[in-house]
Amino acid sequence: MTLETSPPYLRRGAAPTHPAAFAACTDGVIGDKTAGVVSMALLKREEWYDLGRETSWTPRYVPETDLFPESFSGALDLSPETWETWAEPQRMSFREYVEAQRESDAGAYSVKAAATRGHYLDQASPGWRSVLKAHYGAFALPGYQASLAQARMARFSRAPGHRNLALLAMLDGIRHGQIQLHFAHELCPRDRQFDWAWKALHTEGWGPIAIRQLFDDLMMTRSASETAVMLTFALETGFASLQFQTLATDAARAGDSSFSTLISSVQADEARHAQQGAATLRLLIDQGKREYAQQMVDIIFWRSWRLYCLVTGQAMDYYTPLSNRTRSFKEFVLEFVVDPFVRAVEGLGLQKPWYWDHFLATVDTYQHGMHLFVWYWRQTLWWNPRAGVSPEERDWLESKYPGWNDSFGRCWDAIIENGLTAQGDKLSPTTWPVLCNLCGLPIVGAAGAGWAGGEGPRTYSLDHLNRRYSFCSEECRWIFGVDSDRYQGHLGFIDRLLRRQPPPDVDGASSAMAIAPGEQGQDAEGLRWFDRYRE
Amino acid sequence: MAQIPLCTSFEGDFLVRLVLVEESDTMDQVAAKAAAHALGRTVRGRPGSLLRVRLQGVDWALERQATVKTVGLGPMECIEVYQDHGDQTAGGGHG
Numbered sequence: 001m002t003l004e005t006s007p008p009y010l011r012r013g014a015a016p017t018h019p020a021a022f023a024a025c026t027d028g029v030i031g032d033k034t035a036g037v038v039s040m041a042l043l044k045r046e047e048w049y050d051l052g053r054e055t056s057w058t059p060r061y062v063p064e065t066d067l068f069p070e071s072f073s074g075a076l077d078l079s080p081e082t083w084e085t086w087a088e089p090q091r092m093s094f095r096e097y098v099e100a101q102r103e104s105d106a107g108a109y110s111v112k113a114a115a116t117r118g119h120y121l122d123q124a125s126p127g128w129r130s131v132l133k134a135h136y137g138a139f140a141l142p143g144y145q146a147s148l149a150q151a152r153m154a155r156f157s158r159a160p161g162h163r164n165l166a167l168l169a170m171l172d173g174i175r176h177g178q179i180q181l182h183f184a185h186e187l188c189p190r191d192r193q194f195d196w197a198w199k200a201l202h203t204e205g206w207g208p209i210a211i212r213q214l215f216d217d218l219m220m221t222r223s224a225s226e227t228a229v230m231l232t233f234a235l236e237t238g239f240a241s242l243q244f245q246t247l248a249t250d251a252a253r254a255g256d257s258s259f260s261t262l263i264s265s266v267q268a269d270e271a272r273h274a275q276q277g278a279a280t281l282r283l284l285i286d287q288g289k290r291e292y293a294q295q296m297v298d299i300i301f302w303r304s305w306r307l308y309c310l311v312t313g314q315a316m317d318y319y320t321p322l323s324n325r326t327r328s329f330k331e332f333v334l335e336f337v338v339d340p341f342v343r344a345v346e347g348l349g350l351q352k353p354w355y356w357d358h359f360l361a362t363v364d365t366y367q368h369g370m371h372l373f374v375w376y377w378r379q380t381l382w383w384n385p386r387a388g389v390s391p392e393e394r395d396w397l398e399s400k401y402p403g404w405n406d407s408f409g410r411c412w413d414a415i416i417e418n419g420l421t422a423q424g425d426k427l428s429p430t431t432w433p434v435l436c437n438l439c440g441l442p443i444v445g446a447a448g449a450g451w452a453g454g455e456g457p458r459t460y461s462l463d464h465l466n467r468r469y470s471f472c473s474e475e476c477r478w479i480f481g482v483d484s485d486r487y488q489g490h491l492g493f494i495d496r497l498l499r500r501q502p503p504p505d506v507d508g509a510s511s512a513m514a515i516a517p518g519e520q521g522q523d524a525e526g527l528r529w530f531d532r533y534r535e
Numbered sequence: 536m537a538q539i540p541l542c543t544s545f546e547g548d549f550l551v552r553l554v555l556v557e558e559s560d561t562m563d564q565v566a567a568k569a570a571a572h573a574l575g576r577t578v579r580g581r582p583g584s585l586l587r588v589r590l591q592g593v594d595w596a597l598e599r600q601a602t603v604k605t606v607g608l609g610p611m612e613c614i615e616v617y618q619d620h621g622d623q624t625a626g627g628g629h630g
Contacts, residue, residue, distance in 0.1 A: 369549045411549050411577040431572045434542045434551040447549035457551050459542045459613040468611045470542055498540055
């Protein structure tokens, strides 16, 4: 259907024509005198931006509800005029965007070209190589996926300013997907695990299923207003921006100028995207939708936190060589996640999530359980986990996480004992962990002396529609209950295994995960770190 | 007969494991199956201790000769397996 608008394409409530709007549409230069056309001076952005961005038409042949379906727009019964008050704190024209991004990309690609010639990867520590592989596999494709989420907001948001910002962010998403895949592709000839930058999320492994489910939930199946809050405020403000900031710093310290430049470029864009969520939240709260806004923030903060622990937690506390560590994951989270997030939500008039105290408690434990799981089940991954538990590193862990040796350290004691007595068959698993039916990650908790305490590994069950669901936490069970229609049909990795009789063991399931020998994760140091305990 | 998957937390371990059991398995057999995946791998054994099974969140052990069927354990039921030194029932189950 062709949408016809009131000639001459009336903006809602605007005069029929306006030279400034025309100038904006034509980049400010119409022609030159020699061609018989009058030149026009380039207007300053502030002289046309408000007018140029407010592209809200008055449709004549279809109702607004067809033009902006609620499931896509998420207008929440607020009028178009109300949504037009949506205000972005930072403004950018398409011209400015292109100029800045062209420069940013040119810098990143030229540094990459120089770094490739220098064969940086050959000298990189095993832990750092694993950080790169884990990052690319988990985030390269979601970077592109984000462009689809931004495209939906650019088309369906009821706020004109939001549509403008989302359009630029959509272009970011395309660039982020391309540049990360390109960088990883260059490394494939040196190490085939880098191929998983593209391959990972096309497979049926436990990790890819969990990552896909998260990003499908928050980016691909939400309305424009929900996506603005969940993707750009909670995920990008709270975690993604920091994931990239952390990695950029770590990359620089590790001497990886290529990755550092790439990731700095992406991080700057993520910070800009975050404006969409804050502006949307401000409008929703002003319009009496505080409870709804709070619920969205609570849901996605917890979901983001779980994934963040998987990818970033072990990188900071275990993969990074001791000499390169500036702070623990916990210290980083408290300084760069907790403080800014609390300031942001309270500044908007929201509360901290209802599970805040428990969240703070898990900052001491969750990443350690996830790291043990990842190392022990390394054959199911596309990177080589580094154990990171030499005597000196254990001292560091104990200093940063008092009680670590009595908790997770005891599991490592058993592993080290087997490593020293050459019981190699006991250094890999014989069954699967139970994976959470919401986040898709294993149900881990404090080990050793902490096992019987409040943070020990415990399943939170729910019987729903003749099916038993198992969750890793009260929070994941709560999120499921908030919108069970959304989640109840999803089959996680363990559900898929159990549909086969008999269920395959760990080795048997590897074929379903498409991990070929040579791609399967191995100990990053070839188990040579056990030698430190022979001394 | 289809095997029954249980969510099993072994004392001292860091995660909940999937353990497949038979309806006819006694609690001693269930404990042994759970131990095969954790004990001596990521959890050190305590000499002279006996393995006992209890439901998650309950502080008393299930009868050692009771079977999965008689206890009524269904798919994805949550149990804890602990090392009972001197056949004493250990407290401290996850509440």
